[in-house]
Amino acid sequence: MSGRIAEAKKIIVSTHDSLYPVKGGGALRTMAVARELAQKGQKVTLIVPAGRMKALEGIPVISIGEPRKQRSQILSALKFNVRLLLKAWRHILRADIVFVHNTIAAPLMPFLKKALGFRFVLDVTDIHAEYLTHGRRTLFEKVLTPVLLAYEYFIIRSADFVIVATEAMKKLLLTKKVEVSRMEVIYDSVENGIIPSQKEPGAEMGIIHLGAIDRQHGVETLVRAVPLVVSRFPQARFFFVGGGRELPAVKALAFRMGVLPHCVFTDWLSCREARRYLKKACIGVIPRPDILPNRIITTLKIFEYWASSTAVICSPLEGIREISYNNENALWFSPDNPKDLAEKINLLLGNTELRSGLAAKGYIAAARYEARVSAGRIAQALLGV
Secondary structure, three states, X not given: OOOOOOOOOEEEEEEOOOEOOEOOHHHHHHHHHHHHHHHOOOEEEEEEOOOOOOEEOOEEEEEOOOOOOOOOHHHHHHHHHHHXXXXXXXXXXXXXXXXXXXXXXXXXXXXXXHHHOOEEEEEEOOOHHHHHXXXXXXXXXXXXXXXXXXXXXXXXXXXXXEEEOOHHHHHHHHHOOOOHHHEEEOOOOEOOOOOOOOOOOOHHHEEEEEOOOOHHHOHHHHHHHHHHHHOOOOOOEEEEEOOOOOHHHHHHHHHHOOOHHHEEEOOOOOHHHHHHHHHHOOEEEEOOOOOHHHHOOOOHHHHHHHHOOOEEEEOOOHHXXXXXXXXXXXXXXXXXXXXXXXXXXXXXXXXXXXXXXXXXXXXXXXXXXXXXXXXXXXXXXXXXX
């Protein structure tokens, strides 16, 4: 039967991440899972932020406006879910399985699944409410944070099956009374072969931070390291490829430190446009601080750096340590320590052999995390529920 299921199931696939333009790893992961399910003969409908997109490779797409998160993350998520329910209602009534990437698109699922009888599968690569305790919050958000934390874990417990991003996340969820038999670890992954691995002239002095710029990403640590790098390598250029709530503050910090001429800030770009900047850099940085929500993830950017033959310097947080090895496919630095980060950047800028070795082993590591394989595993887990 070539892997096809005898009786096709009606499956809704949803996320809060934008599929058109593609923004973030959640969108890529969600699209890959939808494709795999469709190829297995399932009746898939995508209900996602997707602009004017009507179909993805033959899969029907129902588009809803994405959450903007510019003022209040909570209000933005609430409005998003109202739009989601209004658009999705008639499809949910007929669904056998609802698959949701991350909980922002899932607050109603614990109740809808009981009322309507569908199976609810949740793919968790971030615990979003945990970030609230470390980011800029309105007074309204500060008051609601404990409630939202409890509710997010309630959503996760309510799922019939949970895909988690790391063993560290699995351990955390066990403490929140999510049954081990209902969890499977499937790491983030990358579309090997699509990401450019060739470098442009001048890339040997390029350093990149690829992805969103919010408080939890620790980008200010990288900015504070810039003066210590350019004092030794004046030709070094730093590419900050992405947008977010902290972007204005990060740019202002670069200006105050007198390093703005050495920095390029792109703001939000589509995935395809953002990846082009990987050609301009030989070093990719992951400067996330040591906080709980960061410890339980890997981040997509480590896989994209690896796949693009970019040497990785990263915080050795628990989830990242599950897949990376110091001085082999990554160089670890002390979190929240601009001086140590600058020393590691200077080491790689001045040592071509070490830098090339890290990049080569990272490229090999990326092959172990192929998006199609991960999506296939998620699809199999989902269909087995």
